[in-house]
Amino acid sequence: MSAKLHRTPDHSLSPVPLADFKVGVDNVIFSVDTQQNRLLVLVVMRPDPPFAGYWSLPGTLVRQGESLEDAAYRVLAEKIRVNTLYLEQLYTFGGPDRDPRESPTAFDVRYLSVSHFALVRFEDAELIADGVSGIAWYPLAQVPQLAFDHNEILAYGYRRLRNKLEYSPIAFDVLPEVFTLGDLYQLYVTVLGEGFSDYSNFRARLLKLGFLQDTGHKASRGAGRPASLYRFDAAAFEPCKDKPMVFI
Amino acid sequence: MSAKLHRTPDHSLSPVPLADFKVGVDNVIFSVDTQQNRLLVLVVMRPDPPFAGYWSLPGTLVRQGESLEDAAYRVLAEKIRVNTLYLEQLYTFGGPDRDPRESPTAFDVRYLSVSHFALVRFEDAELIADGVSGIAWYPLAQVPQLAFDHNEILAYGYRRLRNKLEYSPIAFDVLPEVFTLGDLYQLYVTVLGEGFSDYSNFRARLLKLGFLQDTGHKASRGAGRPASLYRFDAAAFEPCKDKPMVFI
DNA sequence: ATATTTATGGTACAAATAACTAAAATCAGT
DNA sequence: ACTGATTTTAGTTATTTGTACCATAAATAT
Numbered sequence: 001m002s003a004k005l006h007r008t009p010d011h012s013l014s015p016v017p018l019a020d021f022k023v024g025v026d027n028v029i030f031s032v033d034t035q036q037n038r039l040l041v042l043v044v045m046r047p048d049p050p051f052a053g054y055w056s057l058p059g060t061l062v063r064q065g066e067s068l069e070d071a072a073y074r075v076l077a078e079k080i081r082v083n084t085l086y087l088e089q090l091y092t093f094g095g096p097d098r099d100p101r102e103s104p105t106a107f108d109v110r111y112l113s114v115s116h117f118a119l120v121r122f123e124d125a126e127l128i129a130d131g132v133s134g135i136a137w138y139p140l141a142q143v144p145q146l147a148f149d150h151n152e153i154l155a156y157g158y159r160r161l162r163n164k165l166e167y168s169p170i171a172f173d174v175l176p177e178v179f180t181l182g183d184l185y186q187l188y189v190t191v192l193g194e195g196f197s198d199y200s201n202f203r204a205r206l207l208k209l210g211f212l213q214d215t216g217h218k219a220s221r222g223a224g225r226p227a228s229l230y231r232f233d234a235a236a237f238e239p240c241k242d243k244p245m246v247f248i
Numbered sequence: 249m250s251a252k253l254h255r256t257p258d259h260s261l262s263p264v265p266l267a268d269f270k271v272g273v274d275n276v277i278f279s280v281d282t283q284q285n286r287l288l289v290l291v292v293m294r295p296d297p298p299f300a301g302y303w304s305l306p307g308t309l310v311r312q313g314e315s316l317e318d319a320a321y322r323v324l325a326e327k328i329r330v331n332t333l334y335l336e337q338l339y340t341f342g343g344p345d346r347d348p349r350e351s352p353t354a355f356d357v358r359y360l361s362v363s364h365f366a367l368v369r370f371e372d373a374e375l376i377a378d379g380v381s382g383i384a385w386y387p388l389a390q391v392p393q394l395a396f397d398h399n400e401i402l403a404y405g406y407r408r409l410r411n412k413l414e415y416s417p418i419a420f421d422v423l424p425e426v427f428t429l430g431d432l433y434q435l436y437v438t439v440l441g442e443g444f445s446d447y448s449n450f451r452a453r454l455l456k457l458g459f460l461q462d463t464g465h466k467a468s469r470g471a472g473r474p475a476s477l478y479r480f481d482a483a484a485f486e487p488c489k490d491k492p493m494v495f496i
Numbered sequence: 497a498t499a500t501t502t503a504t505g506g507t508a509c510a511a512a513t514a515a516c517t518a519a520a521a522t523c524a525g526t
Numbered sequence: 527a528c529t530g531a532t533t534t535t536a537g538t539t540a541t542t543t544g545t546a547c548c549a550t551a552a553a554t555a556t
Contacts, residue, residue: 224502472533
């Protein structure tokens, strides 16, 4: 708790001590099990203090020479093997007292978390169990109390997921390469609930937007007329950038 | 550049050196001069290196015991005297090499910027000239090259401003307490350009949404029929939370 | 075969948006 | 005090878009 003089960038000499930070990234990683229609969140068990024995969002501290995004990708790669994914920055949580390592007496180090939001394909995703700490997909509704302020971060991520689903083509980062319109609709229902158009109107709208290309193949799984299989056409999506996909 | 062993939270002993950070906040502070219909950004002159003599976004480094938001408010209060304003977190810029103080040889300290987005009423805002460094409102189009990656941050802030204007009642944080529908329309035009509804349809929509209460008074400034003065009714806005105000 | 299930392709109605027209209330100048 | 310019206000109308609902097609299960 040294109260030395620090040189600030704007003025000459200031008696106000600056905080020293370690910066972490914590990832809210979502996936959707399209078989069971469940929205899943990736959590890892903390073996060491603080919060030993608690589940938490997968995170790490940023290393020398590493960008925030690099760190976020690294965490992801340590926990899960995927080839495709979506990732963006979410929000930065940085109040004092958010990490017990920095309180109550020590003003030495602050821990700040730059949270990220990621989506992976459930089928492709292979969890990496390192034997030391647990790792698991949790259905969103059943996520227990997490370490630190991670429940708050998760809530923030879920809000972002819902918003993005409305305007962005992120659904296609979660679905398999080819999918039926029924799959797509179910995905929206699993994440958003039932508060939007019925299947028929959803269908009509998506097809009219014109970025779903029919593969010509059919999917037949059990009863019912076989559904056409579609593929997302990223180029054809461009004009639809600002148009909503669904109306919540 | 010590390569000591660091204790990481998740594992035992790791030879990977973590980065040490100073955390800054940089504010994109917008205002609108409703007299001259100009969108303005607040910039300050840097008296000291790095980037001495460059304009930059007003920023500061986070102090011990201070939250990110507190730091953002502090910067604002140091530069400008206002009673009402809007402020929210924008994005966190944290790559290595974004601050010359951390490169090229030194891995000692990284500088990370948690940018914030703020709106103030131009009439209320009184700039605080501390004599040492300059401070000025710049029309957005005429902002020169700024220090660090601040032009990028500014671009990000402007995108946020446009998006918020579509769905949030932030216009009323910039306008005076009472205003005419013409004022409101002009504000939207200055920020968004001409790419949306004409005045007549804008008017009809806003009035129908029902959160503008007529004060009963009229504004007469020069030629033309005097316009009714309105006030924003925050309570009545609630139901309109998700409805767009304009269509871009 | 017949019922059941799921996919597909519609229609009809209500609501919202965009383009446009006209009237009302002021001012500036003659 | 009339005239024209200017700005606010108040509509009308055509077109598009969203919603609710229905009919048929193509498969499976019994």
